[in-house]
Amino acid sequence: MITNSTEMLQAARQGGYAVPAFNANNLEWVKAILQAAQKTNSPVIVQVTGGAAKYMGSFKVAHDLIVNLHDALNITVPVAIHLDHGAYLETQEALAAGFTSIMFDGSSLDIDDNLVQTTKLAVQLHARDVTLEGEVGTIGGEEDGIVAQGEIAPVEDAVRMAESGVDMLAVGIGNIHGPYPDDWQGLDFDHLRAITAAIKNKMAIDMPLVLHGGSGIPDDQIQEAIKLGVAKINVNTEGQLAFHDAIRAFVLADKDLEGKNYDPRKFLLPGTNAIEDMCVERIHVFGSNGKA
Numbered sequence: 001m002i003t004n005s006t007e008m009l010q011a012a013r014q015g016g017y018a019v020p021a022f023n024a025n026n027l028e029w030v031k032a033i034l035q036a037a038q039k040t041n042s043p044v045i046v047q048v049t050g051g052a053a054k055y056m057g058s059f060k061v062a063h064d065l066i067v068n069l070h071d072a073l074n075i076t077v078p079v080a081i082h083l084d085h086g087a088y089l090e091t092q093e094a095l096a097a098g099f100t101s102i103m104f105d106g107s108s109l110d111i112d113d114n115l116v117q118t119t120k121l122a123v124q125l126h127a128r129d130v131t132l133e134g135e136v137g138t139i140g141g142e143e144d145g146i147v148a149q150g151e152i153a154p155v156e157d158a159v160r161m162a163e164s165g166v167d168m169l170a171v172g173i174g175n176i177h178g179p180y181p182d183d184w185q186g187l188d189f190d191h192l193r194a195i196t197a198a199i200k201n202k203m204a205i206d207m208p209l210v211l212h213g214g215s216g217i218p219d220d221q222i223q224e225a226i227k228l229g230v231a232k233i234n235v236n237t238e239g240q241l242a243f244h245d246a247i248r249a250f251v252l253a254d255k256d257l258e259g260k261n262y263d264p265r266k267f268l269l270p271g272t273n274a275i276e277d278m279c280v281e282r283i284h285v286f287g288s289n290g291k292a
Contacts, residue, residue, distance in 0.1 A: 122165025
């Protein structure tokens with residue numbers, strides 16, 4: 001069932017689990033993600049960056065690929081099609097293409113400019129029954145060619161962004177995109193707790209919070225973040241590494257030289273299976289299995 005992500009995230013926030021948001025890069029990724037969600041009876045967010053959409057041809061191609069595979073595989077769990085880290089123009093392209101959930105990344109803007117654009121988008125998207133994710137602070141590391149050092153999002157900025165009309169809010173709490181370095185200090189749970197409490201006190205709602213850079217965070221920290229308000233966890237690098245490691249092992253074992261294993265459908269199969277296995281494992285860690 002193709003839907004927006006609002007209801008699934010509200011249910012996750014109240015139910016004490018997180019919805020997985022897996023980045024898709026091509027057909028193999030989409031197929032693996034959908035099959036993993038169906039196998040575990042989990043709601044899922046299939047998300048696409050502007051760079052991934054360009055690689056696949058366009059936002060429309062990415063959207064239609066997800067919808068067509070969803071139908072062909074007889075997927076029955078809730079599936080949201082989400083723009084990840086969209087600049088303003090990309091939000092409009094994804095909306096026109098039929099995306100059901102949009103992240104506007106205005107974190108590089110002055111907070112006031114970010115709020116103005118986010119508020120305007122909230123009105124536009126909600127008129128179309130599309131979910132909006134906003135962001136305050138920047139998430140460290142690299143995402144789709146964009147490099148940021150990362151920061152701890154000010155509590156007052158998080159409250160203002162929550163009031164702008166977003167349905168979910170990405171906040172910087174020490175998380176980064178890409179592999180985590182050995183000297184990483186971990187997530188700042190005191191700050192996450194402060195943000196959750198401040199939004200609750202000001203708005204009397206349990207705002208679903210989003211944890212970007214979910215790949216490589218220890219499971220116990222993931223689960224603690226969920227207890228403190230995180231209801232959506234983004235996973236991209238973990239899928240890329242799983243795919244790469246499986247294909248590399250296949251080649252180093254000379255399996256690609258056997259029979260017709262040079263056929264892309266056979267050559268890419270170990271990587272595709274590895275992505276699906278990774279998704280299933282993450283779904284169980286996030287606690288969304290059986291929640292569709």
